[in-house]
Amino acid sequence: MLDIKYIRENKDAVKKNCELRNIKCDVGRLLELDEKRRKLIVEIGELKEKKNEINDKMKSGEDKENLIVEGKKIKEDLDKLNPEFEETEKEYKKLIIQIPNMTHPDSPIGKDDSENKEIERYGEPAKFNFEPKGHEELMKNLDLIDFERGAKVAGAKFYFLKNEGVLLEQALINYALDTCIQEKFTPFTTPDLAKDKILLGVGFNPRGQESQIYSVEDTDLNLVGTAEITMGGYHMDEIINEEKLPLRYVALSHCFRTEAGSYGRHSAGLYRVHQFSKVEMFAYTLPEKSEEMHTYFKEMEVKIFKGLGIPFRVVDICTGDLGGPAYRKYDLEAWMTSRNGWGEVTSTSDTTDYQARRLNIKVEREDGKKEYLHMLNGTAIAVSRTLIAIIENGQQADGSVVIPEVLRKWMPGNMEVIKKNG
Secondary structure, eight states, X not given: OOOHHHHHHTHHHHHHHHHHTTOOOOHHHHHHHHHHHHHHHHHHHHHHHHHHHHHHHHHTTOOHHHHHHHHHHHHHHHHHHHXXXXXXXXXXXXXXXXXXXXXXXXSOOOSSGGGOEEXXXXXXXXXXXXXXXXXXXXXXXXXXXXXXXXXXXXXXXXXXXXXXXXXXXXXXXXXXXXXXXXXXXXXXXXOSEEEHHHHHHHTOOSSSTTOOOOBOTTSSEEEOSSHHHHHHHTTTTXXXXXXXXXXXXXXXXXXXXXXXXXXXXXXXXXXXXXEEEEEEEEEEEOGGGHHHHXXXXXXXXXXXXXXXXXXXXXXXXXXXXXXXTOXXXXXXXXXXXXXXXXXXXXXXXXXXXXXXXXXXXXEEOTTSOEEEOEXXXXXXXXXXXXXXXXXXXXXXXXXXXXXXXXXXXXXXXXXXXXXXXX
């Protein structure tokens, strides 16, 4: 979240930023509550101080009768002010976590994803000399996936990967981990569940009306939608020495998303599913180094997808498509024949101190000063969407699929092509 002092001193800029990011926040009401809250804190503090003074006087044997009367009056005042403070604090906290991060001055201004700005392109969409198929048809024909039985067992948008589809998933995971480990990232696997307070800290709403999260009934636990959640919570309430930063982690996790309201032609097959595997990069940095780390994460994503030989582009995300936590965000979009266009395959965000402030994660400088550090995340490989790009761009006229060369060492017999059995 933003520092309340910053919001007080930059009220108009914060309001304008909310408008540009299509986020409805009552900044005026928040500041009213902030002022009321501060006054109540002072009043309650003064009353508690008087109460302590009375207790000390009572112990020293001063006029107890008058002190008892005075003490009762203070108790009555506290009994009145404490509920008022609790109510004010509750509404204040509800509003301040709705305020989005500020926006990088170079981020494009736009209303939605149609106004994201292409900044780099690698490769061009293949021109097939046959009518190309979508991944869903190709994978079914090659017996790599079973959506029907996935739906029978778990519901729509679940699936079974089969045969070389399973091996291709493992190859992608190994490729992403190997690439990041060579860059000195520390590898992790993470829990599939996280507490409400972790999701709120990272910037996800676990129980709200528009939540995309599966919550576990009668608990404060939720299935995670990304390892950003678990790795963001990894250092919650900790102070990290400056000399240890940056910390660069790469985490493998399952991801679960309700994808409520997202069904449609462009969500077919594997593009929007309720469960998938993902390898996620995460970093904790010094504030002055986060922009440099963000560029590095973008370059890592470019390196990974260039290695796969898939045509893709990098887009700078506009204000209306940024969401809450990101200060700046880049997406990689691969060419997909099933969309006849570009589809998001990775994302990397610099959240500055927005998440760190909510999760109470600080850096201790050499001089002993403590401040909130900066946190960043970036997709190395989201398996489901990467499979789409590999299958669709690698398809051949006979329905077979060419496996990217970088993945073959993890396939049986260095398999080059997935062909239909029989």
